[in-house]
Amino acid sequence: MKKMNKTTKNNFINYGLVLVLFAVAQTLSATGNLSNLLQGLLVPLCVYTIASISLNLVVGFSGELSLGHAGFMCVGAYSSALFSNVVGDALPSVPRLILAILVGAAVAAVFGILIGVPVLRLRGDYLAIVTLAFGEIIKNLVNILYVGVDENGIHVTTNSSGLKLAAGGKKIMKGALGISGTSTLYKDIKPYFFLIGVILILITLFIVQNLVHSRSGRAIMAARDNRIAAESIGINVTKYKLLAFTVSAALAGVAGVLYAHNISMLKVSIFDYNLSIMILVYVVLGGIGSIRGSIIATIVLYALPEMLRGFSTYRMLIYAIVLIIMMLFNWAPAAIDWRKRVLEKIHNKLPKKEAA
Amino acid sequence: MSFISYLKDGISLGSVYAIIALGYTMVYGIAKMLNFAHGDVIMVGAFVILTAITKAGLSPLLSVVLGVIICTVLGVVIEMVAYRPLRKASSNLAVLITAIGVSYLLQNLALLIFGADAKSFVPVINFPSLTLFDGRLTIKGVTIVTILACIIIMVGLTLFVSKTKPGRAMQAVSEDRDAAQLMGVNVNATISLTFAIGSGLAAIAGLLLCSAYPTLTPYTGAMPGIKAFVAAVFGGIGSIPGAMVGGILLGVIEIFGRAYISSQVADAIVFAVLIIVLLVKPAGLFGKNIQEKV
């Protein structure tokens, strides 16, 4: 076998990690060792893993602080849930879900371009606040939409009484009441949602890793490290940044699709800046630019507050403290030095091994 | 007439944003970090003042002083424990995330101590309201006090930063931390002082916020904190007069959006205006445009 280069190896480790985690979860589940809580966490974990890998593309590789990721999840979730509800039983669930995923990704990508073009002219914290602003605008606008369907087609208004449907028509989206019952359209394939989620993670990994290690990816990173130098050698910085931003938005849209189809209640208020920040926390704690870090941090940090349920009222307090401690432990230069020293000590005590 | 009335409402709301933004921008300008926990320090300040008045029976003035002291100490402690170790971290996002952790911590501590039930804030500011145009326009006493406080704080901070020795040390730290250190400025002490001032102002902002909109829960500070952050960016982050102008403009836009367009999408309108302003002036209204060097 030919020697793999380092990046290819790294990429395969990531795929392997996901597959191993999947296998472990499936084995535990099949042998009845997985609690209901953990069983229920599997699909949400896929949702947020996709979201954090895709955000890492923007924050880690493109070097832009985006606080509007929830907005892309929101458009992906709503467009796909609308699609599923409008199509209904006209299509069997598997092709319907595949189309819904494509719809969600496409709509989120369009929003990514629309938002990326103006936003990517800005830098640093100003870019952060503008993405936050776009996220909040999306939430606000989706919140006032009422959508119904009857034999004459699809009707869209901004207030409940304005939605005049013919007899037999169905209100699908009801403003702040959102869309309910999407998951019941997929009752037959609900047990396979975790598998579908894992496949989507693998696809996400494939897209992101190939993009990062492609010519475009190197241009994106060159622009991150030194924009002016990159421009001076003829790299169209804006174009490549827009590419990364759009791909990231589309993948966030996919995360939104999975969210919307896994739960029977979709309401817009959860797609606020707090969700964007939560995903950013996963990315930063996992290591900016480290895809494997994003995966592991997402799993640990999403599961942590759920595991802390035994502490009842102290749960979120403990979560906050653990978050602060982990950040200090991971990022503070003093902690990093201390860890290095400890590791060296351990290393010196162990018999030396020759690297293969 | 309704235009002037809306303008007045906008300024009333904006003055509250402005007073929060002043503390925000102070910390941002000098410590160069987005302190997401600032809104929650405001909430703590308001709770301390309310508890001191209603439970301990202290006089309003004494309670406010107590609130300022506790918030100042809290700000300095937060900076020392949670932010300082990360000041030299390889990415400035690390401290941003820690600030979010501190924000959760303060909210949940307040939830455990004060409970989840909303509390009404007691009237502390008894300033007479101003009636104009034969009673057709009334400006509330709280608004007048808030605007006066904003102006005093803005002028005071500007003078402090430009005229006093610790203030000039702050400027030096803001410009170039390492160079300031070489020039003999105690960077740690200067940043501590910045947090002390910013958090002390947060207690006053808490008082004025809860006097204008007298309701208090552990989450009261979160949304005004975000709005004030927007206001600070609007005015040009780090600029003290910018924070005041940004805050007031934000309030006026929000009220006009609600009045003339739609109250359902007023938040979207505010953010849309912010985006337009930043696209035209990428560093905010009063921000310095820094030329990048190779």
Add this chain to the structure above:
Amino acid sequence: MRNWKKALGVAAAVAMAATTLPTAVFAEGEETFKIGIIGPMTGDYAQYGTNVYNAAVVAAEEINAAGGINGYQVEILAAGDDQGDPEKAVNAYNDLLDKGMQMLCGTVTSGACIAVGAEAAETTFLFTPSGSAVDCITAGSNEFRMCFTDPMQGSKSAEYIAEKGLATKVAVLYDSMADYNVGVHDAFVEAAPEFGLEVVADEAYTTDSNTDYSVQLGKIKESGAELLFLPNYYSDNALILQQAADIDLDVIIFGVDGMDGILSVENFDTSLAEGVMLLTPFSATAEDEATVNFVTAYKAANNDETPNQFAADAYDVLYAIKAAAEDAGITPDMSNEDISAAMSASMLNIEIEGLTGTAKWTEDGECDKSPKAVVIKDGVYEMME
């Protein structure tokens, strides 16, 4: 550097340690009925979730002191916090199942309840004290509700206003980002024309800007409305009433069950609520024996806080569960599905005299009770005809 591995290892260890800790508050040797509560215990809506939990604990203690259900004690499991989020509610539901939950009193908020309702359908008996959206209990035949539905509250309010001739020109001010408020609002606005009411001002605010209502109240004042309908929770309504007083808005204020609790907001000037009318099933100041006993017990257990209608609904849910369980003769060793089926059948046979009125249940899980209209006079509720 790949140092995150160790840090995450530490975190994982903390998490694992957490799960192994004992969770149930009162573990006893013999079998008990385990009832779970799901609702927002932290976050923006925490006050409603904690009210439900605390009241359920009060009810369970009373039931246990009186001999329990069918001779078995009732155990309220540690509160399942959902922060009002549907996804976290499902997580809490799964966690409570792990802890042996046999019946669910929840969830508290509508959106979360719809999500949990889909999971619990035909498997675990679900009884929501306050999930008021229609879809909360439509997923399964084993799902019941204690409170009124949003559409019912909205249309009943319109009907009541028209019948009593309170006003013909009405205004509405509501939170357009919260499901409960929107549900009641939409039903009210749709029903108003049927009863000859004209909605002259339909104003909204959002959860993100729920402090300043000057513009909306100004427009309502200009619109010439005679009555202002406020389908919001009392914490927002307290601020609205204060600001309405500031601009001398002289209209009748009409609220629904979310308005209940306004008189017990700490430091609130109750004179502002003078003359406010509301349709509510519960009054903490009522002088009947059941209410007085409940309020006294609740206050004693909870720092002297006054319970609101969320608490009263939860208290009634526990007693309805008791009545149905005794009718069905269930025992704790039965499976969730069997309990669920037996309880669902018995729910149709029972009638309880609760704090929120005399209640019976229909086959689709709705509670058949009539709302009471009250008016606030001298800081207390007074029944209206």
